Amino acid sequence: MELEMSNVIEVEKLQVSYGDQDAVQGIDMKIAGGKVTAIIGPSGCGKTTFLRSLNRLTELNEKCRVHGSVTLDGEDIFAMDPVSLRRRIGMVFQKPNPFPMSVKDNVLYGVKAQGGRGTRAILEESLRKAVLWDEVKDRLFSSALTLSGGQQQRLCIARCLAVAPEVILMDEPAGSLDPGATLQLEASILAMKGAYTVVIVTHDVQEARRVSDYTAFMLSGRVVEFGRTEDVFESAAKEVTRDYLAGRLVTAAAAVA
Amino acid sequence: MAAMLVVNSLPALDNPGLDQLTRGEFASQFSTGERIFGLLPTISGTVLLTVVAVALALPVALAMAIVATEFTLGPVGRVMRALLGVLGGIPPIVYALLAVVLVEQFMIPKFAGDMTFATFDPAKIGASTETWPPSDVPFNAGAYPWDPTGLNNSTLLGGILVAMLIVPFMAPLMADAIRNVPNSAREASLAVGANRWFTLRHITLPLALPGIVAAVALGILKAMGDALIVIFVIGWEANGVPNPFFDVLERTAPITSTSAGLLGGFQGNSGVCTGASCHVGYFGALLLLIAAVVIVLVSTVLQARLRKRTAL
Amino acid sequence: MRTTEARTFAVPAAGRLSLERPLSGATAGGGLLAIAAGLASLADNGAEALALPVLALMLMVSLGDISYVWFENRTFDRSAAAIAGASIAGALLLLVMPEYLYGREINGIIHRSLFASAVLIAVGVPASITGVQRVLGGAPSARDVARYPIVLLPVIVALAAYALLMERLVSDGAGKLSWDLLTTSYTEEVTDAGFVYEAGLRNHILGTLMLIGLTSAISIPPGVGAGIFVSEYRGPLAHIIRFSTTMLRAISVFIIGVVAFSLVDAASGSAPGDPISDFIRGYYSDANGFKHAAKGSFLLAAVFLSLLVIPVIARSTEEGLRSVPRDIREGSIALGATEGHGLRRILLPWAMPNVITGLLLGAAEAAGSVAVLLFIAGTGQYGVGPLKEATSLSFVIFETKYGPKPFQDAMGSYEFSAALLLLIITLGLTVGALVIKQRFITRYRGSLAGD
Secondary structure, three states, X not given: XXXXXXXXXXXEEEEEEEOOEEEEEEEEEEEEOOOEEEEEOOOOOOHHHHHHHHOOHHHHOOOEEXXXXXXXXXXXXXXXXXXXXXXXXXXXXXXXXXXXXXXXXXXXXXXXXXOOOOOHHHHHHHHHHOOOHHXXXXXXXXXXXXXXXXXXXXXXXXXXXXXXXXXXXXXXXXXXXXXXXXXXXXXXXXXXXXXXEEEEEOXXXXXXXXXXXXXXXXXXXXXXXXXXXXXXXXXXOOHHHHHHHOOOOOOOHHHHO | OHHHHHHHHHHHHHHXXXXXXXXXXXXXXXXXXXXXXXXXXXXXXXXXXXXXXXXHHHHXXXXXXXXXXXXXXXXXXXXXXXXXXXXXXXXXXXXXXXXXXXXXXXHHHHHOOOOOOOOOOHHHHOOOOOOOOOOOOOOOOOOOOOOHHHHHHEHHHHHHHHHHHHHHHHHHHHHHHHHOOOHHHHHHHHHOOOOHHHHHHHHHHHHHHHHHHHHHHHHXXXXXXHHHHHHHHHOOOOOOOOOOOOOOOOEOOOHHHHHHHHHHOOOOOOOOOOHHHHHHHHHHHHHHHHHHHHHHHHXXXXXXXXXXXXXX | OOOOOOOOOOOOOOOOOOOHHHHHHHHHHHHHHHHHHHHHHHHOHHHHHHHHHHHHHHHHHHHHHHHHHHHHHOOOOHHXXXXXXXXXXXXXXXXXXXXXXXXXXXXXXXXXXXXXXXXXXXXXXXXXXXXXXXXXXXXHHHHXXXXXXXXXXXXXXXXXXXXHHHHHHHHHXXXXXXXXXXXXXXXXXXXXXXXXXXXEEHHHHHHHHHHHHHHHHHHHHHHHHHHHHHHHOOOHHHHHHHHHHHHHHHHHHHHHHHHHHHHHHHHOOOOOOOHHHHHHHOEEEOOOOOEEEOOOEHHXXXXXXXXXXXXXXXXXXXXXXXXXXXXXXXXXXXXXXXXHHHHHHHHHHHHHHHHHHHHHHHHHHHHHOOXXXXXXXXXXXXXXXXXXXXXXXXXXXXXXXXXXXXXXXXXHHHHHHHHHHHHHHHHHHHHHHHHHHHHHHHHHHHHHHOO
């Protein structure tokens, strides 16, 4: 697939296995900078594993083996210091996981972890970008755990943004949110376009359509189809993709077809 | 049925305990010869010993717990965990024997040197020959200016023994507390660019704190209870209340030892106690029980507070 | 607003002469050397002589660091300065201190090596941390590598202490062990010439075994029962039991002994031959066939030991039952099995490894316990049996210091041997328990057990 923007992340023949089970089998993908790329697919297709391999969180599991190459701005991520890598590629998780600290401390945590000084300016800017500032500006010192689920998730986004990453990975961020909170979340994602590169994994096909510029459809550890969102949704090349988008059941075998 | 034990023992303790108690029980002298049963020295003995033991044991146990849980690369973590299991199987009295070894290898070289009174060289302690021997110390050719056999009775030695006893007890509990910290918190920290040490310090350990507090409380209880083994080293008579900072090398005896001594009447007696000794002995045990309950209550409250703060 | 980590050392361009790597290597090496010297001083007084040279080395290295950083980057290397300062201060302190520190208040003398150790470690730890960190390029992961090993320090010191004990136990204890010792029982006789005694550990060994046996027999039913109760039935009582179990475990060892003693005391009024007295105090017959009451019977000891052991078994059982996966439980109920049936056929077998583990651990407790036996055990000269006077290997260690004089004379030197034997038994039980837990869980339960 040819893409006109510069590609921030280039994945080549990526293979991730847990023990003797392959979760991700040979993925090639180029992720465009400044755009939102969605990864969709049924449960267990490996999309979360793929996402986590991009910031090397897969290494937390001893049994995990990763082969292939992934580059960020041309640098091999596996040759980098993993902690430095994660300062450039941030992640928001499915279930909001704010730290048991105040809102302010949460947002500035990453900054402090990197040895920087957390300033009020960073705090405000990150919260604004996550579309959360207005709701918490009077509550900066109260515990993050008093926020609603949707607010907590946006707080996690703000926390992620505070360290100024280049890329933000999102693993089903709306997974535990109600529809209203989901919409607010999507608003913040849209607000990030242009300044950040976002890769979002979701099982909600419509959400992918709403927020993303590019969509990848994964099945059984492989990328079946990848292209501009409009193209994939309106005129998918493969039948299995069309099936999935229409809500029909797809089997693993179809992936290889 | 464990609960019933508590109920049962109270009457047994109260009955003989209460009536003879009021007589000078908190006096600071204690001597079987003179039949003065002051409990203050023994209480302070327990406190001192427990403080020393826990102070020594806490960092070690915590370090072991961290090694056991965080060193997931390679064999180090696994070896540690196996070691903890093995060390935990050592029965307490064996540690009492350790005292002998420790005295030879550690206490004497560090605290008494290898000189007798006759061969004593005042230059080694920086005193000049004119001021030696100090005039207010009675001259006794056969003795040191300090008593190296006192080392056997030192609180420091007892503290080291008890510390070694409670470390394998506390460390697995702390390790469990660390392991129970939800992975999501750790991942969130790593995902935002913190390294593992920062995560450990700011996220993992604070979240594990309630469990660690529980482990420490149990360690304190065990130290108070098993201080008995110290009887091997220190004996069971607590004579005076030592000054905590300077008399680390003095003799003190914890409640368990003293009560045991009073009740048992050692050195070959038939093991039956008489009169006041009995009552005071029982009272000592009662004190111990009360202290235990207090500690458990305090630790439970503390844990609840900590948990509320982190909403775990 | 990007925050970048300020690197003290710039990455050298190719071709330039750079001293950073060697300098940081020297700092790291020096730091590690200092730590080693500190540990050595702890072990041996003479090693303190190393302190001054090592401190001088650290001083030179850190001065080198400071000057290099100043000339290259025009910044002031604060950590190296701190190390230099600490080295100077420490060296001065050690120079001034006499070999032994003595003060009126301290009832003894303190050797300088203790302070040498403290200084060396205080200088060595920061030096090695910054050194290693920089050698590895200053990346944040490097910081991890530099700091984590510091945690090993207290562990090493502690393990050394445990090793010391083991070594002494083996060398002293094993040396005195002999087949004779194991098979003779301690006996004393009064003859015209005074006491005649025979030293031996046999009765004590048998005593330990008897205690283990009796206690286990008494403890298993209530232990397993309690475990089942706590895990299967909700209710406030279950919580109370669980709570008191944990708490009493740590401290009750002594209390139990006291209570046991009070029973003995209470029974001292009754005469031997009376069943109560027999049960509680045990008895022995002397040369003329008369019954005398002893200090405490095995049965009594076992009863009280079981108070210790039951919670251990109960906890293990509960743990085992709780680990039964929900699907298996629900499967059994869905098929219409009654609770009792499900319990027997499914749950208990599943939890069996845990129960066995609990049993072995409880046995180890029983074997090692001294506090409970404190007042009710004796010298073991009267043989072993449920109603005989109680004794065990653990108790014998205690007796060598506080027992009757003739006993001390005869057996006093065997304390390490007894301890060694005891250790072998308890460790065997403990390790066995752990191994069974591991082995059976994987083999028995297969992949359903999860990880």
